[in-house]
Amino acid sequence: MAESEFDIIQHYFSGRQPGRADVVAGIGDDAAVLRVEPGVELVACMDTLVAGVHFSETTTAAAIGHKALAVNLSDLAAMGAEPAWATLSLSLPSSDADWLRAFADAFFELADSHGVQLVGGDTTRGPLAVTVQAHGFVPAGEALLRRGARPGDRVCVTGTLGDAGLALHKRAGVSPGLQARLDFPQPRIDAGLALRGHASAVIDISDGLLADLGHLLEHDQLGAALQVDVLPRSADFLAGLQSVGAAGEALFYELPLAAGDDYELCFTVPEARCNEVVRRLAEIGCACTVIGVVDEAEGIRCHREDGERYYPTSSGYRHFNETG
Amino acid sequence: MAESEFDIIQHYFSGRQPGRADVVAGIGDDAAVLRVEPGVELVACMDTLVAGVHFSETTTAAAIGHKALAVNLSDLAAMGAEPAWATLSLSLPSSDADWLRAFADAFFELADSHGVQLVGGDTTRGPLAVTVQAHGFVPAGEALLRRGARPGDRVCVTGTLGDAGLALHKRAGVSPGLQARLDFPQPRIDAGLALRGHASAVIDISDGLLADLGHLLEHDQLGAALQVDVLPRSADFLAGLQSVGAAGEALFYELPLAAGDDYELCFTVPEARCNEVVRRLAEIGCACTVIGVVDEAEGIRCHREDGERYYPTSSGYRHFNETG
Numbered sequence: 001m002a003e004s005e006f007d008i009i010q011h012y013f014s015g016r017q018p019g020r021a022d023v024v025a026g027i028g029d030d031a032a033v034l035r036v037e038p039g040v041e042l043v044a045c046m047d048t049l050v051a052g053v054h055f056s057e058t059t060t061a062a063a064i065g066h067k068a069l070a071v072n073l074s075d076l077a078a079m080g081a082e083p084a085w086a087t088l089s090l091s092l093p094s095s096d097a098d099w100l101r102a103f104a105d106a107f108f109e110l111a112d113s114h115g116v117q118l119v120g121g122d123t124t125r126g127p128l129a130v131t132v133q134a135h136g137f138v139p140a141g142e143a144l145l146r147r148g149a150r151p152g153d154r155v156c157v158t159g160t161l162g163d164a165g166l167a168l169h170k171r172a173g174v175s176p177g178l179q180a181r182l183d184f185p186q187p188r189i190d191a192g193l194a195l196r197g198h199a200s201a202v203i204d205i206s207d208g209l210l211a212d213l214g215h216l217l218e219h220d221q222l223g224a225a226l227q228v229d230v231l232p233r234s235a236d237f238l239a240g241l242q243s244v245g246a247a248g249e250a251l252f253y254e255l256p257l258a259a260g261d262d263y264e265l266c267f268t269v270p271e272a273r274c275n276e277v278v279r280r281l282a283e284i285g286c287a288c289t290v291i292g293v294v295d296e297a298e299g300i301r302c303h304r305e306d307g308e309r310y311y312p313t314s315s316g317y318r319h320f321n322e323t324g
Numbered sequence: 325m326a327e328s329e330f331d332i333i334q335h336y337f338s339g340r341q342p343g344r345a346d347v348v349a350g351i352g353d354d355a356a357v358l359r360v361e362p363g364v365e366l367v368a369c370m371d372t373l374v375a376g377v378h379f380s381e382t383t384t385a386a387a388i389g390h391k392a393l394a395v396n397l398s399d400l401a402a403m404g405a406e407p408a409w410a411t412l413s414l415s416l417p418s419s420d421a422d423w424l425r426a427f428a429d430a431f432f433e434l435a436d437s438h439g440v441q442l443v444g445g446d447t448t449r450g451p452l453a454v455t456v457q458a459h460g461f462v463p464a465g466e467a468l469l470r471r472g473a474r475p476g477d478r479v480c481v482t483g484t485l486g487d488a489g490l491a492l493h494k495r496a497g498v499s500p501g502l503q504a505r506l507d508f509p510q511p512r513i514d515a516g517l518a519l520r521g522h523a524s525a526v527i528d529i530s531d532g533l534l535a536d537l538g539h540l541l542e543h544d545q546l547g548a549a550l551q552v553d554v555l556p557r558s559a560d561f562l563a564g565l566q567s568v569g570a571a572g573e574a575l576f577y578e579l580p581l582a583a584g585d586d587y588e589l590c591f592t593v594p595e596a597r598c599n600e601v602v603r604r605l606a607e608i609g610c611a612c613t614v615i616g617v618v619d620e621a622e623g624i625r626c627h628r629e630d631g632e633r634y635y636p637t638s639s640g641y642r643h644f645n646e647t648g
Binding site for chain 1: 348349352353354355356357358359360362365366367368369370371372374375376377378399400402403405409411412413415443444445446448449450451453455457458459460462464467469470526527528
């Protein structure tokens with residue numbers, strides 16, 4: 001590439017952020033040296049975005065820079081963790097200054113908004129791909145896990161579902177609101193923190209509601225009954241469905257149930273605490289919808305408001321069947 | 325791919341290792357939950373290997389699995405850190421059971437030999453690439469950094485140099501010993517631990533001696549004089565040079581100076597402690613050679629045993645000039 005690895009790190013990634021007090025050594029040594037305070041546990045996750053798989057040729061550098069970090073922060077949110085540090089591996093076919101600047105600007109804008117410092121990583125020549133590892137903290141013993149749901153617990157989701165899926169489905173004529181939901185997902189960090197001590201189990205919705213709720217329930221060999229008419233759908237989503245014709249009716253259910261990339265949180269909460277949790281989330285500006293109940297029956301069963309069963313057809317559901 | 329991400333993780337990566345006591349939650353949740361003991365600092369690094377860039381079509385799955393972890397453990401070694409956990413992102417064009425088994429076996433063999441637990445990661449479809457993040461511990465304040473060298477300090481290297489470079493250069497007719505040095509580098513963890521409290525600055529040799537020593541010296545705006553005839557060369561290296569004809573004479577100097585992939589440690593140590601450090605390393609079976617002296621002149625100057633200057637021609641040196 002025109003610029004060496006060293007140049008790229010120097011020009012676009014070094015010295016961009018105020019240093020956190022817990023970073024003893026950041027970018028520029030063989031490894032970062034980091035301080036973890038007593039009484040907290042470290043939460044660490046890693047996610048990779050690959051060109052042609054997780055994003056398309058038309059995805060902007062800013063969207064890739066934002067999303068590569070956002071999907072990891074979403075995992076921290078699902079653990080109830082407070083974000084702290086990130087490392088970044090960037091594989092690039094060539095070094096394009098405009099691309100790198102837009103990528104780095106979006107990465108750091110999201111990082112700064114959550115107090116996350118980039119402390120190391122790697123840049124290399126290769127097919128376009130981005131791997132981020134994010135680190136955060138939880139008070140010892142308070143991490144929110146996928147296991148822990150109990151029969152009778154309410155199933156809840158934050159925000160709205162299906163927006164990113166509809167943007168992907170339509171490809172053209174996508175409203176700015178829907179496009180932003182696909183390209184610039186906002187990790188539910190504050191919601192995750194608010195759920196500590198209240199939710200019985202939490203997962204983030206990256207593969208689709210049915211798939212991810214399935215992962216959560218399988219830990220305790222439980223099932224759930226969902227109300228598919230109450231699934232939260234945004235005004236942008238409903239408006240966008242108008243222009244897809246007859247397919248709109250199926251997509252009204254399928255996308256919120258099975259499309260991925262929403263990065264909302266799906267969680268279970270004991271019935272007695274459900275109203276309090278909804279109120280706490282509302283206080284921090286996070287919508288929350290009760291969509292079902294955990295039970296001991298097999299799998300996830302979907303119902304319309306008239307009581308009729310609804311049978312999803314999408315891959316999200318098959319994925320759940322494979323693994324549950 | 326034939327197997328889903330979930331299947332691949334289950335079949336090849338889950339339940340392969342005894343659990344470390346400091347892993348609260350490992351593979352299988354949104355993120356790992358990890359405990360860091362009081363009094364230690366966390367050391368974290370990330371390195372990526374991309375097909376066609378860091379390894380070739382003929383590189384075996386075992387070599388890729390080993391090396392992806394080894395290059396990260398080498399970074400921990402250069403910090404004087406004791407390894408603890410790893411995360412793995414694996415991008416695969418297809419799921420080949422034999423390939424995955426060989427990759428995972430080699431990864432875990434190296435991991436187990438250093439007490440490293442795989443605690444999470446990501447598998448995805450895409451061009452073949454592997455990113456590993458490794459985590460380790462150092463007593464607070466004792467990490468070995470790149471900065472800290474002083475004029476008069478001795479420059480030392482562990483093991484032998486140029487082996488991996490010669491294996492890459494020859495391609496065919498490579499002895500098993502040289503090939504193993506390229507494919508299965510052994511991270512110098514024990515040497516890194518032994519250098520704590522003694523070395524003034526440490527770096528691992530991944531880009532070549534001149535480039536990496538240059539990174540170390542640039543932190544303190546220092547130079548060094550090196551003796552190129554005393555650079556440590558293995559019997560396999562010297563035997564391998566016999567068959568490359570007239571080029572052998574140049575390679576005798578160029579490969580130990582500038583070829584990468586050796587993953588030895590290069591460090592500086594105050595003259596008064598030099599003999600003790602060499603003895604400590606010998607006690608743990610790690611050869612160590614004094615190859616030069618840090619000074620305040622510009623750049624790295626190479627000398628033959630007759631006192632004549634030697635001017636390297638390789639990219640390693642140019643890389644150093646770019647960045648020093």
